[in-house]
Amino acid sequence: MKLAYYPGCSLEGSGIEYGMSTERTADILGIELVELDDWNCCGATSGHNTNKLLSLALPARNLAIAEQMGLPMLAPCAACYNRHRNTEHVIKNDPEMRETIAQLIEMELQGTAETVSILEVLANQVGIEQIASKVTRPLLGMKAVCYYGCLLVRPVEHTGFDDPEDPQTMDRIVRALGAETLDWSHKTECCGASLVTSRPEVGNRMLYQILRNAKEAGAECIVTACPLCGMNLDMRQGQVEKEFNTKFDLPVYYVTELVAWAAGESRQAVGIDRHFVEAGRYLDEVAVRAEKIKAEKEAQAQAKAKAAAQAKKAGDQADEDPEARQKKIDAMVKAFEKNPDKMVKRLIEDEERAAILLEVIREDSKKTARLAELMVDDAEKASKAAEAYVTAELKKRAK
Amino acid sequence: MEKSVKLIPACEEDQQLLRRLEAEAGTNVNLCYQCGKCSAGCPAAFAMDYPPRQVIRLLQLGMVKQALKAESIWICASCETCSTRCPRGVDIASLMDTLRREALRQGLITDKKVAAFNQAFLNGVRLFGRTYEAGLLLQHNLKTMQPFKDAQYGLPMMKRGKISILPAKIKNRDQVKKIFDKVQQLGGE
Numbered sequence: 089m090k091l092a093y094y095p096g097c098s099l100e101g102s103g104i105e106y107g108m109s110t111e112r113t114a115d116i117l118g119i120e121l122v123e124l125d126d127w128n129c130c131g132a133t134s135g136h137n138t139n140k141l142l143s144l145a146l147p148a149r150n151l152a153i154a155e156q157m158g159l160p161m162l163a164p165c166a167a168c169y170n171r172h173r174n175t176e177h178v179i180k181n182d183p184e185m186r187e188t189i190a191q192l193i194e195m196e197l198q199g200t201a202e203t204v205s206i207l208e209v210l211a212n213q214v215g216i217e218q219i220a221s222k223v224t225r226p227l228l229g230m231k232a233v234c235y236y237g238c239l240l241v242r243p244v245e246h247t248g249f250d251d252p253e254d255p256q257t258m259d260r261i262v263r264a265l266g267a268e269t270l271d272w273s274h275k276t277e278c279c280g281a282s283l284v285t286s287r288p289e290v291g292n293r294m295l296y297q298i299l300r301n302a303k304e305a306g307a308e309c310i311v312t313a314c315p316l317c318g319m320n321l322d323m324r325q326g327q328v329e330k331e332f333n334t335k336f337d338l339p340v341y342y343v344t345e346l347v348a349w350a351a352g353e354s355r356q357a358v359g360i361d362r363h364f365v366e367a368g369r370y371l372d373e374v375a376v377r378a379e380k381i382k383a384e385k386e387a388q389a390q391a392k393a394k395a396a397a398q399a400k401k402a403g404d405q406a407d408e409d410p411e412a413r414q415k416k417i418d419a420m421v422k423a424f425e426k427n428p429d430k431m432v433k434r435l436i437e438d439e440e441r442a443a444i445l446l447e448v449i450r451e452d453s454k455k456t457a458r459l460a461e462l463m464v465d466d467a468e469k470a471s472k473a474a475e476a477y478v479t480a481e482l483k484k485r486a487k
Numbered sequence: 488m489e490k491s492v493k494l495i496p497a498c499e500e501d502q503q504l505l506r507r508l509e510a511e512a513g514t515n516v517n518l519c520y521q522c523g524k525c526s527a528g529c530p531a532a533f534a535m536d537y538p539p540r541q542v543i544r545l546l547q548l549g550m551v552k553q554a555l556k557a558e559s560i561w562i563c564a565s566c567e568t569c570s571t572r573c574p575r576g577v578d579i580a581s582l583m584d585t586l587r588r589e590a591l592r593q594g595l596i597t598d599k600k601v602a603a604f605n606q607a608f609l610n611g612v613r614l615f616g617r618t619y620e621a622g623l624l625l626q627h628n629l630k631t632m633q634p635f636k637d638a639q640y641g642l643p644m645m646k647r648g649k650i651s652i653l654p655a656k657i658k659n660r661d662q663v664k665k666i667f668d669k670v671q672q673l674g675g676e
Contacts, residue, residue: 097618097655098618101620101650101651102620102649103649126657127657128612129611129612129616132608133605134609136584137565137584137588137605138588138605138606142609142667145666149663149666192670193666238567242568243578243580276568277568278531281565282604282608283562283601285604285627285637286598287598287600287601290534319649362649
């Protein structure tokens with residue numbers, strides 16, 4: 089797979105580990121990333137807050153470059169992805185506006201470029217099986233909540249690769265690595281974005297709600313695919329803990345960090361050592377858990393295999409039984425033919441009654457066979473049957 | 488801000504402005520039947536003077552000035568939850584965006600911090616073609632008179648290679664600058 093690559097400003101700055109791990113992940117999965125030549129900032133929220141034309145023209149310049157490359161454009165940053173998707177939508181549906189924008193950027197603009205998010209590339213294009221096949225360091229025992237935030241899933245008419253209320257792509261990727269992903273209510277809540285800088289009293293409360301909800305859901309870490317969400321939840325977690333007088337201690341990983349780490353990359357290569365909330369220790373803890381779970385699973389598998397082997401053996405015995413049993417019955421019938429006196433005495437102690445039984449079975453080979461069968465299976469039942477035959481015979485005679 | 492409002496018939500001027508804002512936002516405020524789903528789901532409503540539903544109501548009543556002066560429009564984080572959930576298909580987030588831009592045009596900025604942040608952000612992009620994070624934070628702090636805000640993060644971010652003192656620049660900075668200039672000529676900021 090070959091993709092045009094738009095890292096965006098954050099992936100070379102505050103979200104540098106997202107950039108590093110995206111490149112490692114692409115390498116591992118055999119995706120060739122060709123960086124857009126001389127790309128510019130998409131304008132982000134500040135752009136569309138300030139001027140509509142500007143917010144369309146800035147991404148359009150990148151889309152025009154991607155058009156020339158003739159490749160789908162990967163934008164891992166959720167905000168960049170969203171701005172480019174929004175611009176694409178306008179260019180495709182509003183020919184007049186497309187003309188205006190083309191004149192603004194002084195470039196040809198066909199509207200053929202397509203921006204893709206890292207989640208849809210990983211989950212839908214590379215595929216879950218392919219990702220799972222690269223795992224050498226499974227994240228068994230990891231308890232994660234996947235945090236999508238706003239811009240990857242909303243507005244749905246621009247993004248559209250996942251459900252806007254309960255998205256699953258990231259969950260599927262993280263589960264493919266062996267981790268457990270928990271259900272929680274703040275999957276797509278807003279982290280406050282730049283409000284944590286411009287209006288911290290508002291932004292920090294929004295961060296607090298997300299962190300608290302993750303903790304309450306039983307999460308031990310948060311996984312994200314947005315550099316702004318990542319930075320806010322990671323870098324400002326300490327500040328939020330202080331403000332709300334609580335302790336979260338939740339490492340925040342980019343989904344690509346986990347993919348690359350699970351595929352055997354080093355911490356340094358992935359950027360785990362660049363976090364604010366210490367993130368390496370939890371991965372070590374997960375590694376220990378994974379070993380334990382693996383050992384337990386192996387022991388279980390062994391026990392299961394053993395049980396299955398035993399069951400098979402017992403089954404084989406059961407299969408042998410009818411034959412062996414028949415042999416025994418045949419032998420018993422022969423014994424009745426050879427030594428009927430001795431045989432009836434084995435069934436009935438009383439000599440008189442034994443003599444009657446002897447007469448009964450002499451005339452009735454079916455009854456002999458029945459008794460022989462019962463003697464093989466259950467001696468007691470055989471005796472009872474013999475007594476019953478004698479009693480019936482005596483009654484018959486009395487009549 | 489005063490929560491009670493005087494109901495006055497909207498003047499022709501306000502009506503025209505509203506039609507223009509609706510056209511820019513690509514939505515129609517009269518679709519809204521005031522159910523409140525937008526406000527219920529808004530993660531920032533707790534800090535707003537008028538929650539999203541009330542901002543729409545102000546517009547429905549033709550009280551455009553009040554809406555433009557609402558602090559809410561600067562607290563909105565553009566998360567799009569409201570637009571996604573609106574049962575009437577009103578694009579509330581787009582309206583908020585449009586209101587912010589109109590407030591800038593009219594110089595009615597209730598929250599100077601957010602506007603200052605946006606301006607600092609875009610200044611960097613205009614000059615270098617990329618976000619200049621260090622410059623952005625410094626400029627924002629100076630403009631909002633809080634020189635040491637987030638200063639505790641500077642050094643740790645540098646240590647982690649997450650911020651550099653010097654800006655990243657693109658080759659064709661003139662192209663980006665030209666985009667800014669042309670947009671301004673067309674009547675933007």
